[in-house]
Amino acid sequence: MRTGVAAALAAVLPLALAGCGDIEGSRGGGGGTLTVFAAASLTETFTSLGKAFEAAHPGVRVRFNFGGSSTLARQIAEGAPADVFAAADTATMAKVAGGGAVEAGQARVFARNRLVIALPRDGSAAVRGLRDLARPGLKVVVCAAQVPCGAAAGKALAAAGVRLRPASEEQDVKAVLTKVRLGEADAGLVYRTDARSAAGEVRGVEFPESARAVNDYPIAALDKAPRRDLAAGFVRLVRSEQGRSALVQAGFEAP
Structure with a gap:
């Protein structure tokens, strides 16, 4: 498509x-x-x-x-x-x-480029910002810390004062996006461009702390x-x- x-x-x-x-x-x-x-x-x-x-x-x-x-x-x-x-x-x-x-x-x-929160388009999770990602039971995926998208996620989360325990840490941003697209995760931190490329399957939620982690x-x-x-x-x-x-x-x- x-x-x-x-x-x-x-x-x-x-x-x-x-x-x-x-x-x-x-x-x-x-x-x-x-x-x-x-x-x-x-x-x-x-x-x-x-x-x-x-x-x-x-x-x-x-x-x-x-x-x-x-x-x-x-x-x-x-x-x-x-x-x-x-x-x-x-x-x-x-x-x-x-x-x-x-x-x-x-x-x-x-x-x-900057990060957004990617959510399955038909998902039910009410996520409006980074603090929502720390809710118990929410399955969140991010990039590994050594990858640029992971380093950016760390900066943004620190700026928001959020401590996150991700379900998995992926080796590139497309792997994070795929898990969200397939419904294997409730949310993921990806670049704005990646969320836009999969607009038919995911929706991107902007958050102000992304300005502290622009790549x-x-x-x-x-x-x-x-x-x-x-x-x-x-x-x-x-x-x-x-x-x-x-x-x-x-x-x-x-x-």
């Missing part, structure tokens, strides 16, 4: 294909595969941008590895072949840069990228007006 986000992106991305200077200016010779490691919360937007990039670069295939930013950073440190890394927080990107995979100063913040998303071409020309082009697309429009349509905030 096509989500509202996908429909919005479908309206935005043709601009990138109709003589878009940002994509045209990033053309690389020949074909090949561009490998992009990206935070799970970027799945829908980057998948659509990847299709636009492929259309502007005949013979090029964009292959994505989506997951928790900390897991992706570890894979890069262990030598996994990648051309581009987009993380859900600057701390994770700093670790990758500190390991020598990204040249100092090359990473650029391209979007911001900046940086992107960079990796120093040892097998396709540096294509990597630089994809980074330009993400940071272009077309990329920003797609991200905002998906619920991200401009940096």
Whole structure:
């Protein structure tokens, strides 16, 4: 089923294909595969941008590895072949840069994101804020603390003075969202963009403490990228007006 986000992106991305200077200016010779490691919360937007990039670069295939930013950073440190890394927080990107995979100063913040409480659309739990998540008997899932969405959840809960005992701690935000979608949890802390991507199945509840835990998303071409020309082009697309429009349509905030 096509989500509202996908429909919005479908309206935005043709601009990138109709003589878009940002994509045209990033053309690389020949074909090949561009490998992009990206935070799970970027799945829908980057998948659509990847299709636009492929259309502007005949013979090029964009292959994505989506997951928790900390897991992706570890894979890069262990030598996994990648051309581009987009993380859900600057701390994770700093670790990758500190390991020598990204040249100092090359990473650029391209979007911001904040948390909401995700509830099953047909659920009966009356949750209006973070304090409600601490009610006895409520099954709540969050991201693990080492994952950016988990670190953000910790900050928000601390700001609200809420001590939470989650039913589970997941390795990326999509795993949290899935448990809420399937009714395996009464509530979960996910990014606003994730709740929007599943609007037909979950509803997102905003809470004021999310302002204390906004995540900046940086992107960079990796120093040892097998396709540096294509990597630089994809980074330009993400940071272009077309990329920003797609991200905002998906619920991200401009940096």
